[in-house]
Amino acid sequence: MSTKQFKLPDLGEGLPDATIIEWYVKVGDTIKLDDNLVSMETAKAVVDVPSPVSGKVLKLAGGAGDIVITGSVLAEFELDASMPQRAEGQDTGHSHGHGVGTPDPAPDHRVVASQEGGAIEDAGAADAPAPDAGTVVGAMQVGTAVMAQAAIASGGVKAMPAVRATARKLGVDLSRVSPSGPDGTVSMEDVKRAAADGSLLLPSPASGRGAGGEGTLPPSALRAPSPANGGRERSTVSQSGKPMRTQPPGVAATGQPEQLKGVRRNMARVMADAHAQVVPTTIVDDADLHAWSGRQDITARLVRAMVAACKAVPALNAWFDGPNLSRTLHPHVDIGIAVDTEDGLFVPALRNADMLDAVGVRAAIKRLRAQVEDRSIATSELSGYTISLSNFGMFAGRYATPVVVPPCVAIVGAGKLSHDVVAVMGGIEVHRRMPISLTFDHRAATGGEAARFLAALLDDMAQPN
Structure with a gap:
């Protein structure tokens, strides 16, 4: 009997692990070459891994x-010589890549929170030999290429991996959902509507999990039943049938430790790395919006002001290489804008922000947010920006010390709008103002450069239009 072990390849850019979402086979099944084997979640995507x-x-x-x-x-197979096999040594471009514990080189996730914004209102692991048929993943692509995710039929239902994962978190029975996507595919909106309706939910699942093997970290090993509900898993849907947010999604509060997964797991690593490398300094001030005329897009104005500041003081629109003590000043402005989701924080790049008007900014942000929510965003969209923005004031808070993640040099934080009493010539007035926090890596920029950057940003924000 000829057997083959299949080791989990690098599903991203140096990601050290991934979480099992759903197996498409069970032990004893027969699978064909390049058929989907398992759906896995990483910090960047939900992707099907082919056999x-x-x-x-x-x-x-x-x-x-x-x-x-x-x-x-990840899996072990008994090869069937009568079925198609990949030739030994045939490389399709996807192998193990980085070893376990290798840090993610791309600054993909910042500890910042933001919403989309809107109009202004009162508001060392296994040693990897040369790649062979057991260590190469079918037709998947990696690096900065988009990982194509075909909507496969499983259990008679066609749906993208991210849609299946969301349905599982919300307890939706996909087999009973009416598809609205192309070729009878169940879309993310179909699942959300079904969860809100409440009539297409699965019965409470059994608490048992598959046994973890070598190289797996079963979260259930550290989780205890909640005494408040008699040990049953807490529902993610309210009595009115509306989806409820949990922290993290789908996990009941038990007071017991649990393994971080996906985006949150990657964020923890990136934050630890940033804390060890950056010398952060924060300065704050208030943008006076008293002269604004009519309703204006807050996020678009912030983006425009950041572009103006980057042009005035290029030292903060830069990357810094600490080990080599070198910096790269960028002629273009790509802004990383945080998107808050139930799974964690994503920071897609708003490319060429210096070339976009307000309408272009809003359209680009809407597209990026939609791709983040359905987990279809390309890996290349989550890295390579030159400066980042945290619009945390959409939730709460005036000033902050946002985290700079290398190689970026600076991050701008926008706080909650307020009406403040301001002294003016001859008396006092009430002005609408926005707190602005600027954190920068003091290894790469001086205090004077940061202050001039902030002054240029405030000047642009003060313009009527």
Whole structure:
């Protein structure tokens, strides 16, 4: 009997692990080459991993919710010589890549929070030999290429991996959802409508999980039943049928430790790295919006003001290489704008912000937010920006010390709008103002440069239009 072990490849850019969302096979099933084997969630995407061989499934590494280390065994197969196989050594461009524990080189996730904005109102693992048929993933692409996710039919239902993951979190029975997407595909909106309706929900699932194998970290090992509900898993849907946000999604509050997954897991690593590398300094001031005329798009005005400041003081629109003590000043302005989701924080890049007007900014942000929500955003869209924006004031808070994640040099934080009493010539007035916080890496920029950058931003924000 010829067997083959399939080790989890790098599903992103140096990501050390991934979480099992759903197996498309079980032990004992026969699978064909390049058929979808499992749906996995990383810090950047929900993606289907195809089988590298044709044959009988002998072993699967854990169950839904378990974390699998990059480079560890994901599945084991008994090869079937009568079925198509990939030639030994045939490389489709996707192998293990980085070893376990390798930090993510891309500054993909900032500890900042933001909403879309709107009109202004009162508001070391396994040693990897040369790639072979057991360590290469079918037709998947990596690096900065988009990972194509075909909406496959499983259980008679066609849906994208991210849609299936969302349905599982909300407890929606996909087989009973009426599809509205192309070719009978269930869309993300279909799932959300079904969750809100409440009549298409699955019965409470059993609490059992697949046993974790070598290279897996089962979260259930650290989770206890909630005494408040008699040990049953807490529903993610309210009595009125509306989806409820949990923290993290789908996990009941038990007071017990649990493994971080996906976006939150990656964020923890990136924040620790930023804390160790950056020398942060924060300065604050208030943007006076008293002269604004009519209703204006807050986020678009912030983006325009940041572009003006970057042009006035390029030192903060830059990347800094600490080990080599070098910096890169960018002629263009790509702004990382945080998007807050139930799964964690994503920071897609608003490319060429210096070339966009207010309408273009709003259209681009709307597109990026939609792609983040359905987890279809390309990996290349989550890295490479030159400065970042945290519009945390859409929630609460006036001033902050946002975290600068290398190689970026600066991040702008916008606080909650307020009406303040301002001294003017001959008396006092009440002005609408926006608190602005600027955190910068003091290794790469001087205090004077940061102050001039902030002054240029405030000047642009004060313009009537």
